[in-house]
Amino acid sequence: MEKELPSAYIPLRDNLNGAIESLRETLSIVNDTTDTIDITAGEINTAAQDLAHRTEQQAVSVEKTAAAVEQITATVTSTAARVSEANAFVFSCQNITEQFGVMINRATAAMSEIERSSEAISKITNVMSNIAIQTNLLALNTGVEAARAGEAGSGFRVLAQEIRDLANRAGNASKEVKELVETSRGQVLSGVSIMEEAGHAITTIISSVADIGDHLKAIAQAASEQATALQEVNNAVSTIDQGTRQNAAMVEETSTASSGMAQQARQLKGLLNEFTLV
Template identity: 40%
Template sequence: MSNHALADRLTFMRLGPDAQNALRASQETILRALPEALDSFYEQVRATPETRAFFSDESHISSARSRQIGHWQAIAGGRFDSDFMAAVTKVGETHARIGLEPRWYIGGYALLLEHLLGELIEAHWPKGGLLSRARSAEGLKAQAGAIAKAVMLDMDLAISVYLEAAEAARQKAEAEVLRVERARVVKTVGEAMAALSRGDLTHDMPDDMPEEYSQLRADYQAAVDSLGGALQAIRAATDTMAGGAEEITSASHDLSRRTEQQAASLTETVATVGQIVAAVRQSADNAKQAAEAASTARSDAERSGEIMGQAISAMQRIETSSTQIGQIIGVIDEIAFQTNLLALNAGVEAARAGDAGRGFAVVAQEVRALAQRSAEAAKEIKGLIAGSSSEVEHGARLVKDTGAALHSIVERVGHIDGLIAGIASAARDQSENLDQVNGMVGQMDQTTQHNAAMAEESNAAAASLQSQSKELSRLVAYFRILEQTGRAGRALSSGSDARRLQSHLALAVAR
């Protein structure tokens, strides 16, 4: 307690210089009465078990009595200074330390005040009978008031120090209890957290935790239960995910293998289609050349038909000329026959004429011979012309048949030319279509190659997912959890449990 507090009390009690002077005026009386008053007080202390317990023996009482006399000497002298404050503080702290309740201290002051005031009154009481002169009542009043104020001041200060010391001791005791309790709670929570750090979710906080930490225990258990349930769900999901990842990996591997096979097949298909395109393009070129050759053959056949027509016409003209020659030969044959008759008649006439007609007979004979030779020649020519006519007729018939055949050939070559032109056009269209097919197959090949790369990447990703799921399973397997979580009275969500656990931990640390 500070000297400022003492000054405030002195001011409020009006224990100023005048009162202190009055106190000094009663000093002799106080010190004279003090030994008897202290003897009476300590006699009462000895007689009371509650107060006797605070003293170990008579020397202890004697020591306390000596300190009381010294203290009252300072009070009676009105010395309310720092030494007085130190003495009062020591008394109050001692009482607080030994546990002396204020009621015993107040009771002791009542006994002391009784003797002091009695001695003061007796000292001021008139002596020597009615004729003796009494001391001033005002002086008695002032001294009694000063003594009462000094006693109350000393008692106030001692009890205030006692209360402060007791409060400090109480706070210290509570702090110690709280420290021990908090150490216990921290140890319990530390063990729980250590178990949690080891992944052991089966660890329970003890039931004998302090009442104010019961909610912390409940929140911890609820949080552990919620975490255990979540880990069970994660474990189940991880197992499912691991199985799915394995299936995905297998399927992805199969897809990658099939895609690679498909890509290889498409590559071969591209090569084959390229060869087919080249063959069809060559066939289109050949068909085009065949169409050109067929067109040329058609033109040649048409010209041959025209020539054959001209030959037929010529043969017809030859046949007509042969007929006319035959007719002419017939006329010559008739002329030879008539000449022969004339020569015969001339010979007859020459024979009749005799020698005169001998020369004429010779001429007639020569003419007759000439007519015979002419008739024979005409006959031979006629035979030849008849044979030639037959041959010409046969040749004309053959030429006509040949012309008909050539006409049919021309028609067939024209039809073949149309077919070959159609084939060439179709081959050209097929070549263009196959070029497009080849381009599309090439794009399919590129797409398949890209898909194969993506399938390979998917396979790698699936393998990574499988590895990560195994790692997650390994991490989840680190925790020891109950097969069935959810104890009675733990229905809080994991988020609220964690927040409440955090708040309780913060409160425990703060306390």
């Protein structure tokens, strides 16, 4: 108010003009603040929507990761179980091969005993052959002496002939037995060699099976540790998944709140536009 007034109303005019000026300044500040709030609320709303979209994508990715880790955990657990079964099977095979090795050692020992028995039989047949030769010589001498005795020695000649025949048969039998023993001895020696080779092979197999068992134990332990670690990872991913879902819900609420704030800021600006601040 700039018109001239009576002196009594001048203080009222000045006070009113001062109040209007203060209100204009306040409303101008409120208007500027409302513009800032409107812009900021729009930016927050846009950022919140973007964050909500990204959080939703992240939640989907985390869910897929959790499913993949769970599947890997199940696979590793199944692998650990199968390795344990294989380890048990190898342990059983190791026991069987060890028992087979003991049997081969016994068979080798038996072959060695047969070889020694063959040597003893060969010595006995040599003795029998010598006895047959000496007996044949004695029978021959007896026949000669009987021939010199004439008729008185005819009975001795028959006896000497029978002893000579018996000695010849004993010698032939001793020779046959010796040949059979030599053949058997050769076969026994061959069998001993084969059994020794089989013993060495079984020893190698037992050692290899033991090494396989050790490797399988290490694999089983590693698979068990991996299964435990993956279970921990699965729990951590589940926690992250739950937190991501909670964050997504909070971001959605924030987006809704920022949208409401922007709308209220626009309403407040509309109310301020009704004032003439110039």
